[in-house]
Amino acid sequence: MLNPREVRSPEDARRIVEERNLSHVKVGLFDNDGVMRGKYMSRDKFFSALEHGFSFCDVVLGWDVKDQLYDNAQYTGWHTGYPDAPVRILPASCRAVPFEDDMLLFLAEFDRHAEAVCPRATLRRVVERCREAGFEPLAALEYEFFLFDESPDSAREKGFRNLKPFTPDWFGYSVLRNSVHAELYRDILDLGEQMDFPIEGLHTETGPGVLEAAITVDGAEAAADKAALFKTFIKVLAQRHGLMATFMAKWSGDYPGQSGHIHLSLRHADGGSSAFYDADAPQNMSAVQRQFLAGQQRLMPELLSLMAPTVNSYRRLVPGFWAPTDATWGVENRTAALRVIPGSDKSQRTEYRLGAADANPYLALAAALGSGLYGVLQKWEPGDPVAGNAYALEQPAELALPRTLWESAQRLKASEAARELFGNAFVEHFAASREWEEREYRRHVSDWELDRYFEII
Template sequence: MDKQTIKKIIKEKDIHTIRVEFPDLHGVSRNKSLPANRIDEIIEEGITSSQVVFAVMLNNDISEDSGVADEVSYSDMKIIPDLNTFTIVPYLDGTARMIGDIYVKDEPFAQSPRWLLKRVIKQYNELGLCPIAASELEFYIYRQGENGLEPYADSEGTLYTTSPRTDPLGIMSKLQSYLLEMGFDVLYYNNEYFAGQYEFNWKHSEALVQADQSFTFKNVCKELGYMHDLHFTFMGRPSNEAGGSGFHIHFSLDDLKTGVNCFEDTTDKYGMSALMRHFIAGQIRHAEGMTAFLAPTTNSYKRFMRDAFAPYFIGWGLDNRTTYIRVPDERGKATRVELRAACASANPYLALATALISGLDGIKKKLDPGEPFLGDLYRENEGHYKNVPLSLYRSLKNLEKDEVLNDAIGSPLINNFLSMKTAEVEAYRTNVTDWEVDYYSYHM
């Protein structure tokens, strides 16, 4: 989209406010709103913000050794909007938004998740490949009850249904309408396995577009919930009674010139190309390290359980939901890899970038994933497959040792992420929980 088209839309739709957004390390939307009559200035000069926002933890503390706080005198960065992300926000009066790219001293900001993904995509493009991705995001909706938050709908046992019983206020229908207006190619939505749990799907696209849409989707959900006195959460597992919420990511690689899916090979017994096998092998090779980005909170690891349709062991299979990587049955244009390890709380840009980095390493080194696992990997692995890291602490240690991921991501982002998440682990370790009091206090 160009500037003149944007200005025409602003005039025709009576837009009075422009919001410029950018994702932080958590994937949270940070933003500023400006009068739409400043659109030329917004496009040319962007907005400024302190770099320290990339050191802000989820409890609002400032992470130590972030590289973006006192180390740089809390200096500014500039966010220049990407015109291709312009869209009207249908639930806010007279408001449009754009996602921005971050610069410091006219250079791409080294800690920007969006820049990281763009760098990785460029490496694929140099090989004549275009990464394609699709998101499946699960989440819970809660409402305020007499004793605190309770599931929005008493929908236990209504898996794969849509009805007033599972969505009494029609929130999911509203969400669908808003997303369609914002340019999403919506496929479907449904109630998931547990009470108040839902999943939303939209069509695959180029990887950067898909990351932008996943980022947008989560923020739209948060804002829509607030406007209706509801609480949307993408926590990995928000309660003991609830199951996990995943962020299943589908990948394929198209030929940059022809658009042909390079993952299909009709001569192969599984219909899979050597390129696809190498891509899978790279993700398997780096699974232990990249899990820190796919499951970025201490809560994320409460999702990794046997028989929970989340990975417990690191293996791959054909249309097998017990594995870390699943290859759906479809072939032709739909030939693809599904990475099932990501938690719904993951930053979409970091999740896609690290998965693509891992796949690219497999391609460059022509790694072999071996034969697909057949059966129930939860029960039949016989010690041949490694566990998924079962804590954030272990994932961070694995990330520290993964030279490929460290080199590709870069030390500024890696060091800040490790520092922030190590502090989070320590805060969790020293916090006394209700479970501990209930379990130990009477007897000990």
């Protein structure tokens, strides 16, 4: 029988469904916020979709994480009537779903006119530009996430307050915790193997109930697929264990935020050697890596909304909590936004440490990769690296990051580089979606405001 990870073509996809005698398969795609949307599809419908594509209501590109409709988007809305958008199946994305007997999952992405605003297609266009420039991009993402001894119902009954963490206290890299809860850790590791997002490292982080997982390196598109599936199915696995997982950037003011760091390198397409490694250069940094780093540094303020896409993202970007506050870089310096990791031809890379766990993996990777490529094409040079505590050093004004989601959206709209990298349609649509998110927040009256103003003001 055909292994799901051996599926490459529509013919392979048809064969594996027939071999498993499935009446239905699961099909999913990712929206603006990186949330997986999908459905079960009958075998006959799936076979037809393999050849001709299928249609998906484009409202999934026109609503937020609470299914509330954007009122400021041009691509879709009441003015268009929310028509169906064309979608194509990606046969090589086939995965077995461990919890559902022989069930198979296939990823899809928006096609034709809808490609312009599709997150996965946006990353694919950046990858194609890398290849046109003679490079093959490799990436690996790592995520921190908190686990709670709660259910979706109990969390809501508590108003998301006084939630019980899966484990108590601060205990990073704990062998005690991963031994006591070995069954859950093993289930996470097995899930990664079964669904092809293999986990290179898994450990407790600093904070009650927080774990960090590093996903194995792959080509950029595949790495984003792995990350997006990881985030989705860790939540599934947690709930099946009677737990809840969150990838919020900052769920509590008492604990560090949750990162989504991105490791990136380029290899020469014609020979396979590292484009970042130069044994004769300081820190083994080739000219290409320096230019790549310069692009990431210079464009970071303009592309921040792709890395920090929620109001909550900006709760994390404060000094002293392991999150950068300016577009800085350093060599093996974890207080900088960009960390150069010297190594060999195989391991020389950059780590984009600004990223948070709440970002859409496709768009975060598109920003990290696209900005680096832009620097290579422009032959930019980075500023000086920071030494010591980057939080304590005063940086030039042009390296300052936007402090709010609204400001980030305005910087994106005004960015010529963003429009060249991602297209006008994407920039306008995504910026509008972030403006909507900020406006939704401003309609909310917080507990802090009630406590501060209700009686006294």
